[in-house]
Amino acid sequence: MRISKVKISHFKCYDETFTLDLNAGLNVIVGTNESGKTTILEAIHLALTGLLHGRPLRHDLTSYLFNLAAQDRYVESLSTGAPLPPPAITIELFFAGEGPELAELEGNGNSEKIKASGVIYKIAFDEDNYKDAYEALVKTGELTSIPIEYYDATTTSFARKRLTARNIPIKSALIDSSSSRLQNGSDLYVSRIIRDVLEEAERASISQAHRKLKEAFVADPNLGLINQRITKAAKISQKKVSISVDLSSQTAWESSLMTYIDKVPFQYIGKGEQCVIKTKLALSAKKNAEATAILLEEPENHLSHARLNELIADLTDEHGQKQIIISTHSSFVANKLGLDHLIVLRDGAVARISELKASDFFKKLAxxxxxxxxxxxxxxxxxxxxxxxxxxxxxxxxxxxxxxxxxxxxxxxxxxxxxxxxxxxxxxxxxxxxxxxxxxxxxxxxxxxxxxxxxxxxxxxxxxxxxxxxxxxxxxxxxxxxxxxxxxxxxxxxxxxxxxxxxxxxxxxxxxxxxxxxxxxxxxxxxxxxxxxxxxxxxxxxxx
Structure with missing residues (x-):
């Protein structure tokens, strides 16, 4: 099973409905900065998981998710006496394939009113719960932005049934190897990938070993002498002042343990090597390995052609049976993966090299x-x-x-x-x-x-x-x-x-x-x- 088509409305850079048909296997999306490549990947992942930037979006809604032009039209209408309905973000994913899981999602509850299998992720005004409060707010004339506090995020099937990510048979893995977040010297991205790779028993063993290490630190007599000196010198409280380590979190090891590559801390190795390692680790994580759709954001970041070639070869060899959607600026990536798979974006327009009359010329272009x-x-x-x-x-x-x-x-x-x-x-x-x-x-x-x-x-x-x-x-x-x-x-x-x-x-x-x-x-x-x-x-x- 696969995603055959994605439709996006009012989400980030996409105002009116943007439609993109996807290949069954590899899709290479190319465009200039701000052309919407990343937004497409985020939209697909959001509709399948409810997550944006690794966090559940339903409890973290913001008006900045909405297309600016759609916001402006709505706000301007509030002063006309005939306000437009509050704008809604809609992401539709059409599925193709066979199986009972897809049959349960089949219906005509999509924008095209056709019988198909798929899901709709929607961020919209919650009329059932907030209609009266909203109308009262509009009458005051004080509303100057989208009333996001009256919004809700929902996922439904084309059969008009509410869903959770667990009910959606197509799973996605969104990988951005360029992201880097450090805490206590450890790259959180790598730590979380390693956590996902490990079994529950293995994670418990690491956590116990880490706790013993911290307890030994707390019990060290030298620390007791230091804490006595701090209490005497600080004089900030009548109570005892001391330093220690956090013993409360079961997963503290993720942010406090350092990842080493050939005995060199991860953050000190080359950026290109970091990107390769992050991408390969992410793809090998159990959750991502089970994903049927791999979404890869600009794999060329910090990579030489040789390293990029190696990464692409691994990607296509190990995950070629899955649906892979890659965003890139790189002609090398596009040529290496094949121009038959190339989708070019520009100001909402879409061009496929394979559909041009000059297709053979571009494929042979030196x-x-x-x-x-x-x-x-x-x-x-x-x-x-x-x-x-x-x-x-x-x-x-x-x-x-x-x-x-x-x-x-x-x-x-x-x-x-x-x-x-x-x-x-x-x-x-x-x-x-x-x-x-x-x-x-x-x-x-x-x-x-x-x-x-x-x-x-x-x-x-x-x-x-x-x-x-x-x-x-x-x-x-x-x-x-x-x-x-x-x-x-x-x-x-x-x-x-x-x-x-x-x-x-x-x-x-x-x-x-x-x-x-x-x-x-x-x-x-x-x-x-x-x-x-x-x-x-x-x-x-x-x-x-």
């Missing part, structure tokens, strides 16, 4: 730059490295020396694969400028990009003017419609000669030089102290 466009705030797509350098320098000249990436704009060299990248950009509504040569046929360029002519996200930048001339190279006409000759057209030989470190005597001689030294030309322009003029189509692109 290196690990697949996600640059998806993670960029904006992007400028260029044909090659020379274009990339010139566009970046043009941007810097127009923006007080700032590189495009400093403003969230990634300049990406895509060769001739513009249309493939534009499909992804259009799906995710990523503002993109395409910088391309007209190659002597402006009409052909316009025709190639007809599908994006009215796009609100794609800006096509090319020179509509086709230049010609008598220059030939080995009997073939010289192409006057690429970047280098357009740069010469926008400037002149007297400007470019000193920048390029040449003494060409004619424009054709300079054209041939720039044609034969494209990279050197672009590097010289990028690093020059002298500013130049740029063709209009490049100026248009940097105004993205």
């Amino acid at each position: 290196g690990y730059d697949t996600l640059r466009l998806a993670l960029a705030k904006k992007a400028i797509l260029v044909e090659g490295d020379s274009d990339e350098l010139v566009v970046q320098r043009a941007y810097m000249d127009a923006h007080a020396g700032r590189l495009p990436i400093q403003d969230g704009i990634d300049v990406i060299s895509v060769g001739t694969a513009f249309l493939r990248f534009l499909e992804l950009a259009e799906t995710l509504k990523i503002p993109v400028a395409v910088v391309t040569d007209n190659d002597g046929d402006a009409a052909a360029v316009a025709k190639k990009y007809t599908a994006y002519e009215d796009s609100k996200t794609v800006k096509l930048c090319y020179d509509p003017v086709v230049d010609t001339g008598p220059l030939e190279i080995k009997g073939k006409p010289y192409n006057y419609n690429t970047l280098e000759p357009k740069l010469l057209k926008a400037n002149d030989r007297a400007t470019l000669n000193p920048i390029l470190g040449v003494l060409t005597q004619t424009d054709d001689e300079l054209r041939l030089h720039m044609r034969g030294a494209k990279t050197e030309t672009a590097l010289a322009i990028f690093g020059s102290k002298t500013k130049i003029k740029y063709p209009d189509y490049i100026t248009k692109a940097i105004g993205l």
Whole structure:
């Protein structure tokens, strides 16, 4: 059995209902910061366990869980005389599979009104108990926020029956290896994982050994002498003042014992090793080992590619039969786990690489730059490295020396694969400028990009003017419609000669030089102290 779909409403960054279909096995969720990756994992875990950040949420409700826009609409309506109903957080999980456990959860009590198996976790106004008190509060006009004290959290099945986490057949384990909480020098995350790994008898044995150690400390005669001196020196009370250790807690060993790795305290080993150990320990814990859904938050934190590769291999080898949902920023993780499993988030929009027409291209794309466009705030797509350098320098000249990436704009060299990248950009509504040569046929360029002519996200930048001339190279006409000759057209030989470190005597001689030294030309322009003029189509692109 597995989670086939999750629907989230008014929870954290999600306002109107957000829907995400999930694969049966591996799901790799990618997105920029604040795109909602972590919220999805938290929502799934919350609906299955009732826990948020390791604590039962029902008794720790806060208005900060609600989407800010939903809060604002509600608060603004309170002053209109026609207040909106108090907003509610809803998390729906649709289950797939077979078995009597799922049959008991089956019904049409879901937002889609279809017969399905699943659960609904809801944080909503408790009308049965607080209707009169709430209406009286609204009439006073003093209500300026969500009345969270009148709310309750409930879990029900699609069959409209109240549930507890124990009644839900799908179990989840949420693992965030980057978290670090120390108490008395011990990492609580590790201590609690170790506690879960141990059997009850083993935990009792450790607790007894720890108690004997503390009792020996209390009975030490040196401690008695020290306490006498404290009482005499402090003079803060007429009663006896002393120091000791806490003997009251049966689980005190969890926070007072130190975890060592090769005789080195855990918190002093490398952050990468800490992440690997925490993740592996968490996955081996009895409760998590029994989980059918593994939720892993950014496993790449602090890890080199080698260590990350090792962790991913262990994860897929040992838990590949389970449903695994990973959030990541890493192209390495996405490529290593397979782009068929990749889900890209952006401003509530969802794109699956496997569903794009250009799917095969992205799967075969060399290196690990697949996600640059998806993670960029904006992007400028260029044909090659020379274009990339010139566009970046043009941007810097127009923006007080700032590189495009400093403003969230990634300049990406895509060769001739513009249309493939534009499909992804259009799906995710990523503002993109395409910088391309007209190659002597402006009409052909316009025709190639007809599908994006009215796009609100794609800006096509090319020179509509086709230049010609008598220059030939080995009997073939010289192409006057690429970047280098357009740069010469926008400037002149007297400007470019000193920048390029040449003494060409004619424009054709300079054209041939720039044609034969494209990279050197672009590097010289990028690093020059002298500013130049740029063709209009490049100026248009940097105004993205």
